[in-house]
Amino acid sequence: MSDPTHPGAPVLEVADLSVTFGSGPSAVRAVRGLNYEVRPGEVLGIVGESGSGKSVASMAVMGLLPPHARVSGSVKLLGTELLGASDKRLAAFRGRTISMVFQDPLSALTPVYRVGDQIAEALTVHQDLTRAEARKRAVELLDLVGIPHPAERATAFPHEFSGGMRQRAVIAMAIANDPDVIICDEPTTALDVTIQAQVLDVLRKAQRETGAAIVMITHDLGVVAGFVDRVLVMYAGRPVEIGSVDEVYYHPLMPYTMGLLGSVPRLDQGERGRLTPIDGNPPSPAALPPGCPFEPRCRLAVPECRLAEPPLRPVRHSRHLAACIRAGEIERGVVTTVPKLPEIPEEGEERPPRESRRVVLGVEDLVKHYPLTRGAVFKRRVGTVEAVAGVSFDLREGETLGLVGESGCGKTTTLMEILKLARPQGGRVVVLGRDISGLVAADRMSVRRDMQVVFQDPMSSLDPRMTVYDILAEPLRAHRVREPGPRVRDLLRLVGLEPEHAARYPQDFSGGQRQRIGIARALALEPRLVVLDEPVSALDVSIQAGVINLLEELKARLGLSYLFVAHDLSVVRHIADRVAVMYLGRIAEVGQVDRVYDTPMHPYTQALLSAVPLPDPVVERARRRILLEGDLPSPADPPSGCRFRTRCPLYKAIGETERLRCVHEEPRVRPMGGDHGAACHYAESLDVV
Amino acid sequence: MSGHVTLPDEQLAEQSSPGGVGVAVPSRGRVVARRFFGSWGGRAGFALLAVMFLAAFAGPLVYPWGYTDKDFTAFLTPPSPSHWFGTLQTGADVFAVTMRGMQKSLVVGLLAALVSTALAAIVGAFAGYFLGWTDRVLMWVADLLLVLPAFLILAVMSPLFAAGQWPLFVVMLALFLWMVTSKVVRGMTLSLKEREFILAARFMGVSPTRIVFRHVIPNLSSLLVVDATLNVSAAILTETGLSYFGFGIQPPDVSLGTLIADGSKTATYAPWTFWFAAGLLIVTVLAVNLIGDALRDAFDPSARRAR
Ligand code: SF4
Ligand code: SF4
Numbered sequence: 001m002s003d004p005t006h007p008g009a010p011v012l013e014v015a016d017l018s019v020t021f022g023s024g025p026s027a028v029r030a031v032r033g034l035n036y037e038v039r040p041g042e043v044l045g046i047v048g049e050s051g052s053g054k055s056v057a058s059m060a061v062m063g064l065l066p067p068h069a070r071v072s073g074s075v076k077l078l079g080t081e082l083l084g085a086s087d088k089r090l091a092a093f094r095g096r097t098i099s100m101v102f103q104d105p106l107s108a109l110t111p112v113y114r115v116g117d118q119i120a121e122a123l124t125v126h127q128d129l130t131r132a133e134a135r136k137r138a139v140e141l142l143d144l145v146g147i148p149h150p151a152e153r154a155t156a157f158p159h160e161f162s163g164g165m166r167q168r169a170v171i172a173m174a175i176a177n178d179p180d181v182i183i184c185d186e187p188t189t190a191l192d193v194t195i196q197a198q199v200l201d202v203l204r205k206a207q208r209e210t211g212a213a214i215v216m217i218t219h220d221l222g223v224v225a226g227f228v229d230r231v232l233v234m235y236a237g238r239p240v241e242i243g244s245v246d247e248v249y250y251h252p253l254m255p256y257t258m259g260l261l262g263s264v265p266r267l268d269q270g271e272r273g274r275l276t277p278i279d280g281n282p283p284s285p286a287a288l289p290p291g292c293p294f295e296p297r298c299r300l301a302v303p304e305c306r307l308a309e310p311p312l313r314p315v316r317h318s319r320h321l322a323a324c325i326r327a328g329e330i331e332r333g334v335v336t337t338v339p340k341l342p343e344i345p346e347e348g349e350e351r352p353p354r355e356s357r358r359v360v361l362g363v364e365d366l367v368k369h370y371p372l373t374r375g376a377v378f379k380r381r382v383g384t385v386e387a388v389a390g391v392s393f394d395l396r397e398g399e400t401l402g403l404v405g406e407s408g409c410g411k412t413t414t415l416m417e418i419l420k421l422a423r424p425q426g427g428r429v430v431v432l433g434r435d436i437s438g439l440v441a442a443d444r445m446s447v448r449r450d451m452q453v454v455f456q457d458p459m460s461s462l463d464p465r466m467t468v469y470d471i472l473a474e475p476l477r478a479h480r481v482r483e484p485g486p487r488v489r490d491l492l493r494l495v496g497l498e499p500e501h502a503a504r505y506p507q508d509f510s511g512g513q514r515q516r517i518g519i520a521r522a523l524a525l526e527p528r529l530v531v532l533d534e535p536v537s538a539l540d541v542s543i544q545a546g547v548i549n550l551l552e553e554l555k556a557r558l559g560l561s562y563l564f565v566a567h568d569l570s571v572v573r574h575i576a577d578r579v580a581v582m583y584l585g586r587i588a589e590v591g592q593v594d595r596v597y598d599t600p601m602h603p604y605t606q607a608l609l610s611a612v613p614l615p616d617p618v619v620e621r622a623r624r625r626i627l628l629e630g631d632l633p634s635p636a637d638p639p640s641g642c643r644f645r646t647r648c649p650l651y652k653a654i655g656e657t658e659r660l661r662c663v664h665e666e667p668r669v670r671p672m673g674g675d676h677g678a679a680c681h682y683a684e685s686l687d688v689v
Numbered sequence: 690m691s692g693h694v695t696l697p698d699e700q701l702a703e704q705s706s707p708g709g710v711g712v713a714v715p716s717r718g719r720v721v722a723r724r725f726f727g728s729w730g731g732r733a734g735f736a737l738l739a740v741m742f743l744a745a746f747a748g749p750l751v752y753p754w755g756y757t758d759k760d761f762t763a764f765l766t767p768p769s770p771s772h773w774f775g776t777l778q779t780g781a782d783v784f785a786v787t788m789r790g791m792q793k794s795l796v797v798g799l800l801a802a803l804v805s806t807a808l809a810a811i812v813g814a815f816a817g818y819f820l821g822w823t824d825r826v827l828m829w830v831a832d833l834l835l836v837l838p839a840f841l842i843l844a845v846m847s848p849l850f851a852a853g854q855w856p857l858f859v860v861m862l863a864l865f866l867w868m869v870t871s872k873v874v875r876g877m878t879l880s881l882k883e884r885e886f887i888l889a890a891r892f893m894g895v896s897p898t899r900i901v902f903r904h905v906i907p908n909l910s911s912l913l914v915v916d917a918t919l920n921v922s923a924a925i926l927t928e929t930g931l932s933y934f935g936f937g938i939q940p941p942d943v944s945l946g947t948l949i950a951d952g953s954k955t956a957t958y959a960p961w962t963f964w965f966a967a968g969l970l971i972v973t974v975l976a977v978n979l980i981g982d983a984l985r986d987a988f989d990p991s992a993r994r995a996r
Contacts, residue, residue, distance in 0.1 A: 445894050449894065455888070455889060456885070460884050460886060461885035461888075463904055463908065464908070464990065466907075474903075475893040478899070525893075
């Protein structure tokens with residue numbers, strides 16, 4: 001098996017790696033026979049959903065698992081066996097030949113030491129440098145990873161860095177000793193998409209500088225597409241498909257890979273196709289089905305699949321392997337997993353035009369400021385956080401409005417202000433024709449009945465101490481519905497659960513099922529407007545697709561309107577009719593979803609869209625990214641005039657005189673044709689991306 | 690991690706659930722009761738406490754000696770068929786007085802613990818949930834009671850607890866036990882309040898009082914049950930301490946505390962005057978702890994179910 005693109009001996013070889021937690025019948029076999037190798041300069045992506053064992057495997061490679069985990073197999077770094085090596089031997093390797101970038105950069109940095117000193121320490125541990133030399137090199141490294149004013153920032157503490165900056169610092173530390181292998185475990189999962197683009201860029205640069213091999217562990221198929229050379233797909237602790245990224249994405253041979261790729265909503269596809277979710281849930285590592293672990297969910301399963309676990313075998317050629325007994329048939333195109341999808345019920349005949357439909361939610365110049373206080377005993381007001389600074393939009397009957405933006409943009413605050421039904425600090429909120437600032441108690445109850453909410457985290461949004469029955473009956477009881485029993489049964493059926501599930505507790509369900517319960521609760525009172533706060537972002541892709549389909553189906557069947565708050569732009573494109581993009585407490589751009597995505601007008605929207613990775617290797621490699629500089633300014637001290645001007649690429653391109661306008665005059669949302677609007681003085685002068 | 694622990698349960702429920710008509714779901718009380726009695730500790734603790742109650746209240750009815758009776762033919766005699774637990778120096782029957790003492794201690798201890806924990810839960814949860822003035826007033830009261838010397842006040846008030854006034858004693862005891870717990874409850878309520886299921890209930894239109902009773906307090910049940918368990922011991926011991934100094938339960942009435950206090954003087958040469966009362970006190974605390982543990986698990990659906 002020699003690789004034409006990356007010659008040379010493998011730097012890291014993992015063979016038959018297994019990790020088991022516990023023992024006896026309750027033993028959990030988290031990793032069951034993982035094989036891979038990476039060569040110098042190669043990037044290997046390991047993808048899998050939560051519980052697939054991908055992170056445990058990388059911890060095992062680094063020797064970072066707790067002592068009660070039993071690890072077997074072999075991990076060879078430059079020909080030296082790491083498994084079972086003494087701590088001292090390992091320490092000599094860690095940070096020097098192999099280094100790691102974690103999902104949470106805070107855990108990799110010690111809070112009480114200055115960032116520069118930590119990098120300098122990483123250097124002096126493995127290299128013979130004087131303190132001054134190490135300091136100087138640390139500053140150079142910080143500069144390399146794109147931290148502005150590196151000499152100054154080196155003296156800062158980790159908590160003074162933003163999330164993106166911290167991850168850069170961790171990368172600087174990881175490449176400090178010019179390692180041969182860098183293992184990145186979900187390095188961008190906790191970051192916003194524009195910051196993710198920056199960090200991926202830094203990683204690419206770091207790899208170019210060091211020539212290291214990278215093992216990139218992630219659940220994000222988009223990140224993998226543009227970043228890696230080869231992909232390894234893990235399922236239930238085992239690799240189920242390995243191959244070059246193009247082959248795996250365009251000609252997958254394992255039904256699970258095909259299912260994963262089919263269930264991702266895509267940013268670049270506007271048509272309202274249904275997503276193809278993978279049925280069921282991943283198996284528990286403690287109770288694996290006999291035979292192929294994917295068999296219970298596989299659409300192509302045949303009785304033989306249950307006999308023995310299919311080995312990972314070369315299918316097309318020696319470098320594309322799949323663990324499926326029908327891979328050969330799939331390769332020849334004899335069978336495919338494309339299922340017949342349940343049709344979305346058509347929404348009546350032609351919907352009346354938008355203008356003639358009723359406004360179910362109108363928001364006008366909504367303002368929410370928080371006082372910024374300092375001091376524990378005597379609270380002094382030291383400033384104001386302008387979380388929401390004049391936001392307007394409307395949502396009409398039967399429509400889905402996606403409210404998108406990165407963390408800190410004020411989308412959640414906006415949502416809470418609407419849901420609270422209290423008089424806003426400024427502006428107006430009108431729900432179903434009623435202004436919420438003038439509501440008396442009885443009216444408020446009836447508005448609550450018509451407007452329901454689904455939260456992000458399906459675990460924390462369901463009271464763990466209540467049975468599903470009580471959870472679903474609660475809104476009914478609160479609104480004095482007698483005999484909630486039959487309704488609870490109908491609701492469970494409606495969201496695709498069994499009525500017998502009513503007696504169980506939320507913890508007995510998987511994430512996707514819990515979210516279905518959350519949706520059922522929101523529908524209990526037959527509302528007309530449902531507010532969805534990141535309803536699928538806590539779910540794995542294969543499960544997420546099912547919930548998105550359910551939401552679309554329910555909307556069509558029950559004539560609902562959705563306010564859909566999300567940070568995932570692909571999901572929004574898939575589900576929303578209109579979209580409003582927020583930046584720092586204001587609307588940057590709003591309009592019909594296909595128009596905004598195909599011809600974004602505002603420089604921020606353009607950058608945001610270009611930063612979202614697509615699960616399509618060829619397209620992804622050819623894409624031009626608009627990288628935004630720096631981080632979100634503090635909402636306590638927003639820039640004057642246009643709030644985006646500190647990071648705006650267009651601002652840099654225009655002349656002095658035009659810039660004055662950006663600095664002094666706050667742009668309002670201007671119509672750009674139809675109901676499309678953008679809050680930028682120079683929006684029309686932009687080329688369409 | 691919970692995924693693999695719960696899966697067998699899930700399958701179990703799948704097999705045992707009745708065919709899909711209606712949604713027959715037992716109420717929360719029934720579920721808790723079933724799980725409580727499903728556990729070994731719950732059954733044992735409950736049985737132990739029941740036996741003690743029975744002995745304390747029914748025992749004297751069938752026993753020939755009353756707690757005020759004196760046998761002038763037997764002073765300080767060891768246990769015998771006519772005096773099961775022996776007699777005291779005064780000729781009083783130890784079994785009769787111990788049962789009487791246990792009546793008082795059980796009732797005082799359990800009631801004071803329940804009242805104080807309930808008070809702590811309600812005050813803490815309301816203060817934490819509503820904040821503002823409710824919070825300030827309630828926490829001010831708690832602070833005030835914390836700085837008052839409880840023992841001294843109870844001692845000063847002791848004449849009021851004479852004959853038949855024990856409910857007042859219970860209330861006073863409870864009044865000095867709840868403050869610290871209520872502060873803990875308040876703190877936990879503050880973080881619980883941010884949880885999405887509380888927000889969900891609020892946005893659904895559930896009234897704030899209902900949220901406190903249906904969501905906040907049940908989710909603190911582990912803490913509260915542990916607290917109540919400890920409070921039973923604390924109340925009995927406080928009462929014992931007060932009685933030891935001659936406050937608390939006033940003669941001719943007795944409690945385990947007064948008995949232990951008196952018995953400790955003669956314990957070395959007449960162990961029966963001390964050890965029966967002390968032993969029963971220990972058994973009471975043990976039973977209450979068993980019940981507490983079982984109750985805590987019964988309230989918590991994520992605790993391993995008894996099979
Ligand atoms: S071996 Fe069978 S069950 Fe497993 S993926 Fe292939 S077809 Fe599906
Ligand atoms: S108004 Fe100026 S700074 Fe703001 S987005 Fe437009 S060009 Fe950029």
